[in-house]
Amino acid sequence: MSPVLQIALTLGSVAALLGLMAVVRRLAAQWQISAEVQRKLVHVGTGLYALSLPWLFPDRWPVYALVGVTLIVMMVLRLPNSKLGGALHGVERQSYGDLLLAISVGLCLFLAGDDLYLYVLPIAVLTFADAAAALAGSTYGKRFFRVEDGNKSIEGSVVFFVITLVISMLCLMLMTSFAPLNIIMLSLMVAGFGTLVEAASWRGFDNFFLPLGLLIFLAVHAASPLQELAMLAVTFALSIVAFKAISPKIGLTNHASRVYVITVFLxxxxxxxxxxxxxxxxxxxxxxxxxxxxxxxxxxxxxIVAALALVSIGWLTLGNATGWNAVSFYGMTSMGMMVGLCAIAVTPRSILARVAILAAIVLALCVVRYLVIGLNPDPANWNGPMWSVTVASLASATAVPSLVPQAFAQARVLKLTLLSLAIPLATYLYSIDYSGFFT
Structure with missing residues (x-):
């Protein structure tokens, strides 16, 4: 297929999405369809089309262009005077699901590479299981549990588990050569893990965490022996129990404790x-x-969970995209986030106590980094230990919150994340070799 034809198909795809939304809005006006059902109809239609992308486009670049154009269109539809946007944004709760769905499709296709089941399975679960769970919960749900911006139902979670289990078994049987017992164990774990992610997500973040979480889990563990999979399942179950017991003691809600378990697992x-x-x-x-x-x-x-997930997946994607391992820079970013949070935590103390505590934390982090550098393989340390960059990043993440703690009273996590990213990301972009990108 010629590049011109692929560009035309990309633009036609965006037009088809807008057409779908227009049809849903018209049907909703005639048949009194609720805003939630409208949103899920668009969600399913978009997901079905996304499943065809690996076979529809022979190259990957038109898909990434499609994702970019779709994001722009979604932003326009969020404007107050957008009529079509009502099919996506008519629900009362605040949601970023439309934007995150487009991003997830692009990231999943990129990270899956030639292993298409890593793309098809997560997107199929997101398309069918997520929509079915939402509709079942809103229609038949009687037993609810609380998340920060609303309620979710036990009935919806059960529907999600069953449909995800079926989708997983079908995809793994048809698209892989795994042993039958491994397929059953993987499918049970995918269904259990996916159900917990869906139940714990908020503001449409399941459109991001669910497919990316399933892809990462399968990419790392799909080829593991059956015994390791069973041990992993037991560890995950014990983690849930442990966090549930600890969370009240440290002031975490039940929802936050579930999200923490998912984050640690990922x-x-x-x-x-x-x-x-x-x-x-x-x-x-x-x-x-x-x-x-x-x-x-x-x-x-x-x-903080959203920030950690985005930083982790962001560095993973950037490393895969450039071919230059980013794990060392990921470590520096995490160190900056940690010391920045600690700098804010000690602000009520005296200056002498703050300096002593933060100096000890920075020293401990440097020791940890030294040990991590020794444990990681050579490709992870391709730019050397970068001690000067590490010290500069830690100094920045320590000094700014210490000097102006009032600036972090609002949007604390976002500001600290950007501050912690600045030096590692600039160093990474400066250090990598771009010559191979243009050949």
Missing amino acids: LLAVTAVQNALVPILVLAAHAWSRTAAPCNSRFPDLD
Whole structure:
């Protein structure tokens, strides 16, 4: 297929999406269809089309262009005077699901590579199981549990589990050569993990965390022996029980504790244990700062989880896109987030105590980084230990919150994340070799 034809097909795809939304709006006006059902109809239609993309486009670049154009269109539809946007944004709760769905499609297709089941399975679950769970819960739900911006139903979660189990078994049987028992175990784990992610998500973040979480889980563990899969399932179940017991003691809601379990599990799936240690400690530092110096965020525990997930997947995607391993820079970013949160946590103390505590934390983080560098393979350390960059990043993340803590009373996690990203990201973009990108 020629590039011109692929560009035309890309633009036609956007037109088809707008046409679908127009049809849904017209049918809703005639048949009194609720805003939630309208949104899910568009969701299913978009997901069905997304499943055809690997076969519809022979190249990947038109798909990424399609995702970019779709994001622009979705932003336009969010304008107050947009009539078509009502099919997506008519629900009362605030949701970023439309934007996150487009981003997830592009990221999943990129990260899946030639293993198409890593793309098809997560997108199929997101398309069918998520929509069925929402509709079943809103129609037949009688037993509800609380999340920060609303309620979800047990009935919806059961429907999600069953449909995800069926989709997983079909995809793995038809698209892989895994042993039957492994397929059953993987399908049960995908259904269980996916159900927990869907039940714990908020503001449409399931459109991001669900497909990316399933893809990462399958990419790391799909080829594992049956015994390892069983041990992983037991570990995950025990983690849920442990967090449920600990969460009331550290002021976490039940929802936040479930989200923390998912986050820790995904961190361990994305990278080796030594590289996941500091990101996990970021959660502990956040719990400390939230208690010692509360911020004005409505859901601070969810903010830090979203930031960690986005940073982790962002560095993973950037490393895959450039071919230059980004795990060392990911570690520096996590160190900056942790020390920044600790700097805010100690602001009520005396200056001498703050300096002593932060100096000890920075020293401990440097020791951890030294050990991690030794444990990681050579490709992870291709730019050397970068001690000067590490010290500069830690100094920045420590000094700014210490000097102007009032600036972090609002949007704390976002500001600290951007501050922690600045030096590692600039160094990474400066250090990689761009010559291979243009050949």
